[in-house]
Amino acid sequence: MTATGTFGLSSEARNLQWLLGNLVEEVPGVRSVAVVSSDGLLLLSSDPEVQNAAADAERQEGPRGSTADLATIVSGIASLTIGAARLMDGGGVKQTMVAMEEGSVFVMSISDGSLLGVHATPDCDMSVIAYHMALFVGRAGHVLTPELRSELAKSMESPQ
Numbered sequence: 001m002t003a004t005g006t007f008g009l010s011s012e013a014r015n016l017q018w019l020l021g022n023l024v025e026e027v028p029g030v031r032s033v034a035v036v037s038s039d040g041l042l043l044l045s046s047d048p049e050v051q052n053a054a055a056d057a058e059r060q061e062g063p064r065g066s067t068a069d070l071a072t073i074v075s076g077i078a079s080l081t082i083g084a085a086r087l088m089d090g091g092g093v094k095q096t097m098v099a100m101e102e103g104s105v106f107v108m109s110i111s112d113g114s115l116l117g118v119h120a121t122p123d124c125d126m127s128v129i130a131y132h133m134a135l136f137v138g139r140a141g142h143v144l145t146p147e148l149r150s151e152l153a154k155s156m157e158s159p160q
Contacts, residue, residue, distance in 0.1 A: 012143050013151050019136055020044050027132045029124025034067045038113030040075035042068060043152040074117030077107050108133045111141035
């Protein structure tokens with residue numbers, strides 16, 4: 001599985017896509033993963049079909065399988081928790097987890113203000129997912145420059 005198309009991308013972008021794909025493939029219980037910019041723009045997706053969603057107007061997927069929807073949810077959760085942390089003088093939000101009957105959503109901050117979001121199965125090992133998310137954040141945080149974010153955003157917009 002590849003996160004998105006890799007043709008024409010820099011080695012840093014391909015490396016991040018590989019890390020994201022590895023997170024989905026290697027961590028039990030992970031359904032989908034999205035990296036979202038601080039302004040809510042989808043930068044990386046574990047769903048190779050997400051780039052073709054704009055071209056396919058008849059595609060009718062719900063939040064259960066769509067990383068485009070996951071990106072929206074992650075952005076909203078982050079906004080809510082950041083606001084709550086400010087009101088409570090709690091400092092920066094490091095991670096958020098929402099456990100539901102049919103799954104879980106994890107959101108973790110990346111050093112540049114971007115966000116890593118994971119949608120997982122209800123029987124996932126939350127500590128394993130959080131650990132692997134922290135590994136991804138540690139590896140991605142220092143390379144996710146404004147130039148790379150721009151490159152990733154453009155790659156998500158352009159058709160394969």
